[in-house]
Amino acid sequence: MPPVLELRGITKQFPGVLANDHIDLTLEKGEIHALLGENGAGKTTLMNILYGLYQPDEGQIVVRGQPATIHGPNDAIALGIGMVHQHFMLVPPLTVTENVMLGVESVRNGLFLDHKRVAQRIGEISRQYGLEVDPDAVIADLPVGVQQRVEIIKVLYRAADILILDEPTAVLTPQEVERLFQTIFALVERGNSLIFITHKLKEALHIANRITVLRNGRVVDTVTPDRTSEAELAAMMVGRKVELVVRKKPASPGDVVLQVQGLYVLDDRRNLAVNGVSFEVRAGEVLGIAGVQGNGQTELVQALTGLRPVMDGEITILGSPVVRATPRQILEMGVAHVPEDRQGDGLVLSFPVHDNLVLNTYYLPPFANGLITQEEAVIATASRLVEEFDVRTPSVFVPVSTLSGGNQQKVIVAREFSRPIQLLIAAQPTRGLDVGSIEYIHNRIIQKRDEGTAVLLASPELDEVIALSDRIAVMYKGQIVDIVPAMGVNKEYLGLLMAGVKPEEAVRAAPPQVEEIEMERVF
C-alpha cells in the first residue's frame, strides 16, 4: 500500500532564504509523524505548501499514490488534508455548531441553516473520538482545550483523514495535553494519519511513530523514538550539543525586593483579573508564577511595571510604594521587564536594532546630551551588546523586524540585562523560541539571580517554571492558590492547581513534593 502522503524534493525559495530545500517526507496510514524543528527551520512553510497556501518551486506532493497539485485550502480539504492551526480559526460569538459548519453550511429547503443535522454529526464525531463538546455552547465561553477540540471536529467534519496539528500543545495545561494525546491515539486507531508539528522534544518522543527533524530548511534525519533520545534530537535541531537542564546552585535569598500585598487589578474588559494577590520576591531568588495563560499573570505583570492601574492593594519595590508610579519611575528604580508580547510591547519592529537597544534609556547620558541624541554612543553600545549577547544580525542598522524571533528576544534581553537592575520581571521570556535561544536566555536569567537580582518569572510553560524557579506560585483565576518550593516539586500537583483543583483536594490526588525535603511553605 502506498503511503497516504508523500512529499518528494519539496523546495521553496523566498527572497534571500531557502525555506525548504529538497524535503522528503512520507506519512504512512495510521501513523503519527512528528515534525520537529526550531523556529525558522521550515516547518510552517512546508505545511503551508501542503495546505496550498504556497506553491513549491520544485518537488511533488503525492496523496494516496496520486500526484496532486494543491492550490488552496479547498483543494487540500478535497484531498482529505485538514489543518488545526496553532492560533484557532474560530468565530468567538458563534456556537460550536455554527463554527463547524462555517464554509460548508448544511441547509434545509435551500434557505435555512440546518443546525440540527450538523449538531447530530458533531455528536457522532465527539463520541467516536472522545472529543466531548456541547454543540450549542458559544466559543467565547469555552476553555482553550475545548476550543481546540472544536478545531479538530471541524477538520473531521470536513472528512479529512490526514490531519496536521500545528504546535497543538502550546496553549494547554498538562492535563489537557494528556487528553489531547488520548484523542490523537483514538484518531490514528481509526485509520487517520497525523502530522504533529512541535518544538517540544518530550512530546515528539512520547507520541510519534517517527520523527523528522528539520534544520535550515533541510531534513536532518527521520528517526524512530526508540532509537533516539532528547539530547540527540536537540543536537539535530540546533546543530550542536545542547544543555537541556538548567544548571544552578541553590539560591541564597537576600532582602525582600518586591513585596505585593492584597493586589487587585482589572483587565481591559473591567473584570477582576488579579484578585487579592500577595507574595514577595527576595534578592537572589527566582519566584516562578505557573498557570495557564489568561489567569491574571499578564495583568499582574502589567500592574507591577506601572502599565496597568492598580485597583487596590500595595506594591513595594525596595521599600518604596509604587502603586501610583509611572512606568518610567519604576524603570528608574532598577526594574527590568521582559514583556510577554515582545513584538507588541518590547520592540519597535520598524526601528533599527540600535534604537531598540536603547528604547528605554535613550534620554540618559551617554545616549543623549540634553535634547540631542548621541548617535555614536548609541551605535557603539549597541554594537557591544550585539556581540556580548550574541544577537545574530547583519548589522545594528537593520530593522529589528528582519531578525528571527530568538534574536529579537535577545535584543530585549540585552537591553534589559545590561542596565543595573535590582528586580527582573520576565513574562514568558522564551515563548516561541528555539532550543538554542531558550538555553541561552535561561542561563542569563540564572546568572542575574546569582548576581543578586530578584527575579519574578511568569510562564505558562510548567517545565520552564520548574527549571528556573526557587519557589513556585500557582495562579488560577486571578488568585495565587499555593506557593511551593521548586526543589523536588511534583509536576502533577502543580498541574491540578493550574486546572483549578483546590490545594486540599490536589494534595490528596498528588503530593506537592515528590522528593523528601524540608517543607518550608511561605504561607
Add this chain to the structure above:
Amino acid sequence: MSTRGGESREQPQPTAVKRKVVWSQAFQAVLVPALAVLTALIIGAVVIAITDAAVVAAYRNFFTAPGKALAATWQAVRTAYGALFQGSFGNPQELYQAVKVYVATKETGPLWQALWPITESLVAATPYILAGLAVALGFRCGLFNIGVEGQFFMGALASAYIGYRLTTLPTLVHLPLAVLAGALGGALWAAIPGYLKARTGAHEVVNTIMMNWIAFRLSDWLLNGPMKAPGYRPITPQIEPTAELPRFFPAPLRLNVGFLLALATAAVVYWFLFKTTTGFEIRTVGANPRAARYAGMNITRNFVLAMVLSGALAGLAAATQVLGVDHWVGQGFSAGYGFDAIALALLGKSHPLGVVLASLLFGFLRGGATRMQSLAGIPIDIISIIQALVIVFIAAPDIIRWLYRLRAGRGIEELVLTRGWGG
C-alpha cells in the same frame, strides 16, 4: 559564552555599514513613489491622447494608416508634456538667449521673463513643502492631522493681522513677528484637537475636520467684519511692506525668502525627528504606542506636542503664502493646500526630504498646468488627474508592485501611518 562556531565576524567600519543599509532602504522607499509618478504620467498621456480630437480622428483610419494614428498620438502627447515642461521649468532656448542678451547688454528684462516659469513653480512648491511637513510630522506620531487646511487659514489670518495692524515696526522685528504669528495661529488651532485626544481620547480625525469648518466660517466672518479692508471685497488690508518676505527678483517674479524658509524648516524637522530625544519619542509613539508606554514615554504629551508642531508648520505654510506672495488674505484663500498636503506626506513617505521632493513635483505640475492649457489647449484638469493617480498608486502600492513585478519590501515598508479609526 561564545557559541558562534568558528565563524569570526570581521566588523567593517560602522559608518560604512550604516551608509549601505541607509542607501538600500532609501532605494526601497523611493522606488514605489517614483514608479507611481511615472505610471501616472503614462496614464495621463493616454488620457491626453483619447481626449484629443485629432488623435481620435486619426484612429478612425487606424487600419488603413496606422502610422498616422501613432504619429498623431505622439504629437498630442509631446505637445502637451512639452508645454507642461515649458510651463514648469521655462523654455531652455529662451533662457539661453536671455543669458546671451544679459551678457552682451546687461539687459535683464528677457532674463526675468525666461525665469518666470521656474520661479513660479518654486513659489507654488513653498506652501506645499510646509503643509506637507505638517501632515508628515503628524503621521510620524501616528496622528492623522486632516486639519492642516483649517490651521492654514488660522495661520494666514494671524500673520496677515500682525502684517497690517502693526505699522511702525522695522522689518527686522515686524517680519519675524508676522511669521511667528502665522505659526502660532496654526499651532493653537491644532492644540485643541490635540488636547481633546490626550484628555478624552477623542479621535483627531473627527475633531480636526470639525475644526476645519470652524476655521472656514470664522474666517468668513472675520473677512466680512473685523478684519475687512475698506471697500466691497471681503479681504484683509494689504500688509505693511515691513512684514513682507523679501523677493529675490524684481516684480512680477514672486520667488521669495519663503522658499528658503521652507527648505530650512524641512532640515530642522529632519533634525528634530531623527536627532533629538523628543523626535525619537514621537516616532516611537507613532510606530508602536505600546512599546512607547513600555519604555516609559508619555504618550499623551507626545500626541499634544506633535499636534501643536504640526499646526505650527501648517501656520508657517500660510505665513509664507501671505507674507511672500499674496500680501493679503481673501475668502477661499487656500487652494486646498491642507488636503494636497496629505497626498504630499504620503508620497514623501513622511520623510522631510521626501516631502520636499514631492512638493517640488506638485509645484512643477501646478506651475506647468496653466501653460499647458494656454499653449496646448489641454485642460488644466489633466494635472488633477495625474495628481490623483499618483495618490491612488501611493495609497495602493500593490498595484505598482504588481505592474512592475516588484517584491514586497520585507518589514522595512511597514511604516504605520495612522492608527485605527476606532480610537
